[in-house]
Amino acid sequence: MFRAVVHCASRHHELKLSPPTEAAEIRALLLDVEGTTTPIDFVFKTLFPFASDRAEDFLRRHSQNAEINGLIDQLQESWSTHQSNGAPQRNEETAGGRIASAAAYVRWLAARDSKLTPLKILQGRIWEEGFRNGELRGEVYRDVAPAFARWAAQGRSIAIFSSGSVLAQRLLFAHSTAGDLTSFLHGYFDTTTGPKREAESYRKIAESICVPPRAVLFVSDVGEELDAALAAGMKTGHSLRPGIPELAEKRHPEIRSFDDI
Numbered sequence: 001m002f003r004a005v006v007h008c009a010s011r012h013h014e015l016k017l018s019p020p021t022e023a024a025e026i027r028a029l030l031l032d033v034e035g036t037t038t039p040i041d042f043v044f045k046t047l048f049p050f051a052s053d054r055a056e057d058f059l060r061r062h063s064q065n066a067e068i069n070g071l072i073d074q075l076q077e078s079w080s081t082h083q084s085n086g087a088p089q090r091n092e093e094t095a096g097g098r099i100a101s102a103a104a105y106v107r108w109l110a111a112r113d114s115k116l117t118p119l120k121i122l123q124g125r126i127w128e129e130g131f132r133n134g135e136l137r138g139e140v141y142r143d144v145a146p147a148f149a150r151w152a153a154q155g156r157s158i159a160i161f162s163s164g165s166v167l168a169q170r171l172l173f174a175h176s177t178a179g180d181l182t183s184f185l186h187g188y189f190d191t192t193t194g195p196k197r198e199a200e201s202y203r204k205i206a207e208s209i210c211v212p213p214r215a216v217l218f219v220s221d222v223g224e225e226l227d228a229a230l231a232a233g234m235k236t237g238h239s240l241r242p243g244i245p246e247l248a249e250k251r252h253p254e255i256r257s258f259d260d261i
């Protein structure tokens with residue numbers, strides 16, 4: 001996997017920062033992507049269709065690639081569980097049929113915003129081609145780049161936790177509408193770390209970036225993810241970008257702009 005490696009011994013956290021809120025000192029920012037750094041429409045109206053439209057061609061061109069075939073095998077493990085929900089039929093009679101039916105399943109999963117890890121990895125591989133040949137640029141909100149620079153100047157670590165693959169995260173921020181932002185990022189985490197709605201995933205991330213959970217602020221537009229981070233001991237902020245509904249219980253501090261942090 002294209003995972004960032006963070007060595008605790010090489011990082012320094014003896015910081016004396018003024019806390020951005022009334023909470024305890026924040027030494028690291030952990031950010032969701034969709035609805036937090038990046039508009040939801042970019043994900044659903046640009047990235048997902050791009051991968052779905054090119055899935056079959058991509059699979060055919062890479063039919064001899066061991067990694068891609070392995071991803072198809074992993075997808076097949078979940079295929080049978082979705083048959084009763086209307087998933088396309090599998091066709092293993094020919095190599096061409098296998099690829100065509102796999103591509104149809106990928107499109108079916110993507111249309112339902114599935115978080116299956118092999119799907120996310122495959123989408124990331126397809127997006128990689130698009131980013132590298134200039135067809136795609138990663139859209140970020142206007143306050144993202146200034147906030148990254150500000151937090152870095154304050155000595156704070158910045159990491160990403162998204163259901164999109166680590167590769168997809170790297171590509172989005174390397175080829176963003178605000179330029180290459182990867183120099184600001186100290187870690188990338190996806191569902192191979194663990195589900196985003198389970199507290200243990202956030203404990204693992206805190207350990208990996210060498211910051212205690214109580215000194216990490218996790219920002220996301222999804223209440224259940226924030227609940228999990230809070231249960232792990234992190235501070236939380238509910239991203240209320242345009243079009244994102246408020247939580248009924250208002251159980252997490254609201255952040256409408258990174259200027260608030």
